[in-house]
Amino acid sequence: MEIFLNLAPQILLLYFVIVLGFIASKHLSLNKDGIAKLSIYILVPMVMFYGVMKTDISLTIVFLPLIVWSISTFSALIIFWLSRKLIPERTAANILALCAGTANSGYFGIPVAFMLFEPKLVGIYITTVLGMTLFQNSVGFYITAKGHHTAKESFLKVLKLPVIYAFLLAVILKYSGVDELPRLLVPFFENVKGCYIIIGMMIIGAGIADMEKIRFNLKFISFAFLGRFLVWPLLAFLFYRLDGLTFNLLNENYAKALVLAAIVPIAADTVAIATILKTHPEDMAGAVLLSCLFALFYVPFVASILLVN
Secondary structure (H helix, E strand, O other): OOHHHHHHHHHHHHHHHHHHHHHHHHHHOOOOHHHHHHHHHHHHHHHHHHHOOOOOOHHHHHHHHHHHHHHHHHHHHHHHHHHHHOOOOOOHHHHHHHHHHHHOOOHHHHHHHHHOOOOHHHHHHHHHHHHHHHHHHHHHHHHHHHHOOOOOHHHHHHHOOOOHHHHHHHHHHHHOOOOOOHHHHHHHHHHHHHHHHHHHHHHHHHOOOOOOOOOHHHHHHHHHHHHHHHHHHHHHHHHHHHHHOOOOOOHHHHHHHHHHHHHOOOOOOOHHHHHHHHHOHHHHHHHHHHHHHHHHHHHHHHHHHHHOO
């Protein structure tokens, strides 16, 4: 209980920054798209590079994104199958499948990781959730768009993500014997980390402000929560247990990274994608908003039990 009470106020401060982003979007004409591009194309790759450089490189680290991609893909397929059977609106299954396979693992998860973990473990977490990005731009892209995009288009979309190259560059440097960054660069990357946390949380607030219509569809929200907070975590747990009985690739640190990836809220990007593809954006907005509110209590509760020694 004491750990929960210590963590909750720290996470509450992140929500204060979300509120600032909401206010800035409403009253200061905040250009959310421009800031999001700054984050995606500059800050995220730098945070990824710094995180991996602080991590002990192993074969498991290289395969972590593929492990998470597999968990996300199975989660999406399960929710797609269930929702097609139980929700009358057939197109709802497409966006719910995407929702099940991805999460707000970047803008929300990375700041929380910096708050909870030592630098080495933050690097493991960042590497882990790269798998969600790969899922969103491959299987998730296909399912949500219902095949409107070709394999070539999806592949090129992934290749345009600079975070991939930041990850590969850091891995190459580590394998080449460069274990640490020059001391001169460490304060710079620490400042970039702080900048990413503030901008990332403000983007969430600005994204909520951009939700023109919000509808709380109980059945839709139930499936969204089922995929994000039950199916994905359950599959991650089963994979971890199976690995423990066979290959023993995942140690305690990898397990902690998977736990954090499993408890962060629904990805805010799903609202934008649902809007573009006209697949229940109002319902998706309601699910995202409720998941953010739910995570305010759920994340520190689970973290205090499973993530903090």
